[in-house]
Amino acid sequence: MSSEPVIEIRNLTKDYRDFWGRRKTRAVNSLSLTINKGEVFGLLGPNGSGKTTTMKLLLGLLFPTEGDISIFGEPALEVKKNSRIGYLPEESYFYRFLTARETLDFYGKLFGMSKKERKERSEQLLDQVKLNPRFWNRQLKEYSKGMTRRIGLAQALINDPELVLLDEPTSGLDPIGRQEMKEIIQGLREQGKTVVICGHLLPDIEEICDRIAILYSGELKVLGRFDELLVSQGETQLLTSSLSEEAMADVRAALAKHGAEVREVTHPTNSLDDLFVNTVKESQARPGRRFVPSGQSQSSGETGDSPATASSNDE
CATH class of the missing domain: 3.40.50.300 (P-loop containing nucleotide triphosphate hydrolases)
Incomplete structure (x- = not known):
């Protein structure tokens, strides 16, 4: 620019x-x-x-x-x-x-x-x-x-x-x-x-x-x-890989030592737009796959994996 x-x-x-x-x-x-x-x-x-x-x-x-x-x-x-x-x-x-x-x-x-x-x-x-x-x-x-x-x-x-x-x-x-x-x-x-x-x-x-x-x-x-x-100067955000309860306790103790507290512990999420676009693109790349709610029967040849399950099976 x-x-x-x-x-x-x-x-x-x-x-x-x-x-x-x-x-x-x-x-x-x-x-x-x-x-x-x-x-x-x-x-x-x-x-x-x-x-x-x-x-x-x-x-x-x-x-x-x-x-x-x-x-x-x-x-x-x-x-x-x-x-x-x-x-x-x-x-x-x-x-x-x-x-x-x-x-x-x-x-x-x-x-x-x-x-x-x-x-x-x-x-x-x-x-x-x-x-x-x-x-x-x-x-x-x-x-x-x-x-x-x-x-x-x-x-x-x-x-x-x-x-x-x-x-x-x-x-x-x-x-x-x-x-x-x-x-x-x-x-x-x-x-x-x-x-x-x-x-x-x-x-x-x-x-x-x-x-x-x-x-x-x-x-x-x-x-x-x-x-x-958009940066909030009054707070600091940390993004880590998944932590055990024991590790979280150590993090809380370390923060408390410096006068800070953990206000919220969450996992990152995608937006609805991302989910919609990715679902459409995956459907175009793999026609015929569809999600079948748990407990419902599915026709022969149809895949009932949820998107999360399908992703883990492909890895």
Whole structure:
């Protein structure tokens, strides 16, 4: 990650006004932050905190009330800078009678790409976002929300942008789709692209972002790296291999000698997402295996091992 700034925001304020010009609400209040080249940056906050308004201000779709925004060293209201940006809105609105190929071809034309470039880029992106090839030539009106989300990401990348703005990129995706979306974003980082993500799914943000900012009522409340923000300085956590009761007693005695106490003894666990993804991948690798609850009969040829038992048998 470079220290070269791609986005610089200084004292940004945005007011929405009523018909008479009176201030109705302040969506963003004196926001200042810098996002560097090659960084995956998370913009977090509850509904109404100003995240989407900030995105629209970055794109030049809204005019700031006060303050300045610089992108690639140019003012945000400079339209030509948008040719270097890809944007996935929270809700994508496409021509539903077009196919996936036709949709990407349409957006490629807007960027002045040749017919050959559009064809090659469209196929590359449809493969990259892992849309099943049998849907490439189907109209978008037949697509699920998750499939439409994949087309939205492909559309955001059609111009090979240097800066990618993603508003709720994992919305509408199942756990497998969310994992694939995170892998795509990590791939963009490896290509040196700058990515800004608005989102509510905190585990996803935590896994892929380098830094985060938390907004509340339009104001910046938290800014920093995860390794700085999430560490609890008031406690120390030890992770060891399995200990006997006798060993645990020795550990407790040693800690007590230094004025500390063992507050909790637990075993590490995986997340539900990990369990779901691993189960699906194992099922794809070993079709026909299934879990049969204890006490129930199973058909000939079916394996009734639980996942834990199956794993130990394979070792």
